[in-house]
Amino acid sequence: MSAIEFKKLTKSYGKSRGIIDVNFKVEEGDIFGFIGPNGAGKSTAIRTLLGLIHPTSGSATIFGKSCIEHPQVKKDVGYLPSEVFYYDHMRVIDLLNYSASFYKKDCKKRIRELAEIMDLDLKKKIDDLSFGNRKKVGIVQGLLHDPKLIILDEPTSGLDPLMQQKFFELIRDENKKGATIFFSSHILGEVQRMCNRVALIKEGRIIKLEKMSDLRENNYKRIRIETPAAIDRSFFEMPGVSKLELKDHMVNFLFRGDINTVIRKISQTNIANLLIEEPDLEEIFLHYYEKEGETV
Ligand SMILES: Nc1ncnc2c1ncn2[C@@H]1O[C@H](COP(=O)(O)OP(=O)(O)OP(=O)(O)O)[C@@H](O)[C@H]1O
Numbered sequence: 001m002s003a004i005e006f007k008k009l010t011k012s013y014g015k016s017r018g019i020i021d022v023n024f025k026v027e028e029g030d031i032f033g034f035i036g037p038n039g040a041g042k043s044t045a046i047r048t049l050l051g052l053i054h055p056t057s058g059s060a061t062i063f064g065k066s067c068i069e070h071p072q073v074k075k076d077v078g079y080l081p082s083e084v085f086y087y088d089h090m091r092v093i094d095l096l097n098y099s100a101s102f103y104k105k106d107c108k109k110r111i112r113e114l115a116e117i118m119d120l121d122l123k124k125k126i127d128d129l130s131f132g133n134r135k136k137v138g139i140v141q142g143l144l145h146d147p148k149l150i151i152l153d154e155p156t157s158g159l160d161p162l163m164q165q166k167f168f169e170l171i172r173d174e175n176k177k178g179a180t181i182f183f184s185s186h187i188l189g190e191v192q193r194m195c196n197r198v199a200l201i202k203e204g205r206i207i208k209l210e211k212m213s214d215l216r217e218n219n220y221k222r223i224r225i226e227t228p229a230a231i232d233r234s235f236f237e238m239p240g241v242s243k244l245e246l247k248d249h250m251v252n253f254l255f256r257g258d259i260n261t262v263i264r265k266i267s268q269t270n271i272a273n274l275l276i277e278e279p280d281l282e283e284i285f286l287h288y289y290e291k292e293g294e295t296v
Pocket residue numbers: 013016017018019036037038039040041042043044045082186
């Protein structure tokens with residue numbers, strides 16, 4: 001049975017778009033990335049899946065059950081919303097104990113372990129916490145009952161790089177222990193590092209569903225070169241190069257293929273500086289639109 005299944009799920013907010021015909025599955029054991037730019041519909045899909053909002057048409061299920069008809073299925077789910085709101089006057093430990101009281105198990109030990117991993121002071125009052133520390137409270141709250149399915153909406157926003165790394169280690173450990181992970185992000189790099197499968201969403205529609213390994217094979221690099229003198233455009237016109245731009249002494253292009261061929265080419269000329277970067281999400285989306293033969 002799939003951990004999550006979206007079946008032709010559509011949610012419109014009056015005239016506003018929401019999501020359209022979302023159709024995909026997350027299998028048990030997956031670390032699944034749900035990626036798209038701001039406003040693409042990631043939170044809408046997740047909130048509909050959890051029964052927090054009602055679909056306009058279609059359905060979404062967790063372990064084969066709809067959260068609207070079978071709310072008890074949510075006991076197996078840990079959810080971190082994109083924005084966390086709390087009763088400010090409470091202490092962190094009181095809030096977490098209160099959350100734990102909804103589950104029929106003793107979560108005290110796990111709360112302490114998670115707080116230690118995430119470097120969270122349990123005695124502090126919520127209103128004394130920074131945005132990042134509030135996010136950590138949300139993470140502990142989502143994981144304290146050892147859920148079978150962990151749903152995280154933009155989990156790393158607000159966490160510093162060290163904490164992001166600790167958080168991803170924690171998520172990997174949960175996955176090794178058997179939990180399925182579904183997380184949304186607009187940061188391609190973190191999805192690339194973490195996930196085995198990925199869905200790309202844009203303007204409310206799923207535009208690509210891929211194994212991470214396939215997405216990597218299709219991967220483009222953004223290459224920026226500064227040259228001491230102007231260089232002829234034809235020098236970089238070679239297989240794998242696209243979106244070639246030359247301005248002043250800067251050369252800028254996307255490259256797809258064996259990175260060694262382009263490095264060898266670059267070494268034939270004199271350069272002042274070289275940058276090889278992951279293309280940003282928009283560029284990946286552009287690539288998919290072009291591949292599907294659509295215009296952008
Ligand atoms: N309560 C609402 N009322 C009206 N429109 C909404 C509402 N919530 C979301 N939308 C619209 O639905 C679309 C999808 O929004 P959603 O928040 O799901 O995107 P997202 O991918 O999660 O983006 P972000 O990363 O910015 O949170 C957007 O066009 C947004 O304006």
